[in-house]
Amino acid sequence: MNRKPNLKDVAKLAGVSAITVSRVLTTPEKVSDKLRQKIEQAIHELGYIRNHAASALASNRSGVLAVIIPSLSNIVFNEVLQGIYSAVKPHQLQVILGDCHYSPLEEEKLIATLLSQAPEGVILTGTDQTDYARKLLQNAGIPVVQLMELTDQPIDINIGFSHLDAGMAMTQHLLARGYRRIGFLGARMDQRTQQRLAGFKRAIEDWNLTQARESQALCQQFVVTTGQSSSIKLGGQLLQAVMAESQGHCDAVFCCNDDLALGALFEARKMNLRVPADLAIAGFNDLEASALVEPGITSVAAPRFAMGKQAVELLMQKASGNQTEFPPIDVGYSIMVRGST
Amino acid sequence: MNRKPNLKDVAKLAGVSAITVSRVLTTPEKVSDKLRQKIEQAIHELGYIRNHAASALASNRSGVLAVIIPSLSNIVFNEVLQGIYSAVKPHQLQVILGDCHYSPLEEEKLIATLLSQAPEGVILTGTDQTDYARKLLQNAGIPVVQLMELTDQPIDINIGFSHLDAGMAMTQHLLARGYRRIGFLGARMDQRTQQRLAGFKRAIEDWNLTQARESQALCQQFVVTTGQSSSIKLGGQLLQAVMAESQGHCDAVFCCNDDLALGALFEARKMNLRVPADLAIAGFNDLEASALVEPGITSVAAPRFAMGKQAVELLMQKASGNQTEFPPIDVGYSIMVRGST
DNA sequence: AGACAAAATGTTAGCGCAATCATTTTGACC
């Protein structure tokens, strides 16, 4: 016979009942050493591999974790993923990964698809889900993590930091350094980028209010955004755009991520602008390259790996019923000040 | 009742039999419009989601594709993954992704785990699998793709290019440009990196043989490698190491990837070496940044996205039995010559 | 040795779905 061996085949070969073989695979400590060895040998001899579908059906446990990220190509989410994978191992979970391409609608479809795997939990990026997606997740009755940003109305568990605050803090840093004609370069305006922009605007608004009261010079802002997806090259193009819009007066740019910032830095060199004397450049995400280019790019760092890891840990804690309510967790951020500002 | 609705619940609500509901989900064209609408409404009303485990068990089709990559953090594999994801959609496949951290042993364990999902196919990176892993895959009786490199003894389908040839070609390029004291910077010496190094050595050997015959000056080589994982920072360190070893005489470095090459470029600037006048720098993988730094880094480009895509396509073609034998597919590479050489 | 609890092993049933085959309904044609 050529079909794949099943539990019964192993049981017959080892001279035991099927359930004992099953126990060797799931709770080996409940089987005596003698039998266990005999069974393990039989398993090996037949090359038996457990049928996950049958196991999941009978036990009502899929051993699957659904993860949805907005983009495979953005290294930022890869670091989160690494954190997730690092934490998944001890729990014997398989990760099913979906890429929603920054689209809540695609995310909704993915959720519907992934839920059919009856995952033990779901990890989502961001807090911008459709109403139907939220409903689906609530009905599923499994723990859900929204990662990367914070929200007032989390679906369930929420781990992240405030991109608005981080955007404000970085802008305030630029203001404190004396820059008064600041540009914002934004690409692929997802919710997190929009929050960063909102923080940028608010920081300048606040500043100008204070300055006006004291009759000081105000700060000008130049915002250039595009829906295109972010890249180094695009950073150069956006720098040209903001320079055109400000008629060359821009003295600092806050880029919504480090890819753009790197592109802006390379472009600034080509335009013969000294950084930071003629132009300051700030980024977001603190990629490795940002610390190593010359001058180093000032950026916002956040514990991405740790977020991913913690997401899995809280998820499994909740799934095992140890704790039912988790308050939102603010992992914070830090401004890495470097030569570019 | 609070349990999740199943097929029967939907069937009862719609006033049909369970199998008809099943048909709506799998082969809607076999159900009359009238019934289908009624059933779809019932599905929506109950928020019914099909139980994948039961479906897989009954139909003997898991709808799962197992993919193993050596590293989540290396953007190179992400591009392959994107190709895979782009091709997966029309086939209604879910990707289960494993990260083997460049270890054949971990890969073997992952294969054993992933096979329990009874995937429709498996996509592996590289050709360096353990014997037991190969046996497991052969027994599984499903199509397997080995991606990124070529081998004489593929397990099944093989798509990639020769890293040895590419390494040779790049070294020949450096020789043709007149460099005669060439360093090789290698990190995380996996099989592909070793192939590139072998190509490097062979190119110089060949060259020296020809030159010796013609009584010309020979080419010196300086090889610096480390098992550490690759990074921009490490590129700088390795450049220092190769300069120390060659007592500052090195006039070109071939980096086993672009991360190292970028690091070497940044470091060269700090050492006040002009690129390419004092030092040429060549890389591998052709990352976006390599084209945009100044000078641009000469690198080896390969169709990574296309490889991933084609892997899925051939896999599904084979799974559907249309074709049983595929000769190895050489996707080739190209040398992107830029300012750094 | 006998009594008893604990550990080890077995029996039975059912998880939710789709393959298979059986039956009913529909529609086309003369």
Next chain:
DNA sequence: GGTCAAAATGATTGCGCTAACATTTTGTCT
């Protein structure tokens, strides 16, 4: 209108495993 094939729908069964409970074996204590 009757015949027939095709389309639509249904009844039954089993996929491979594990939960729940039942039984047997082992070990400990008096």
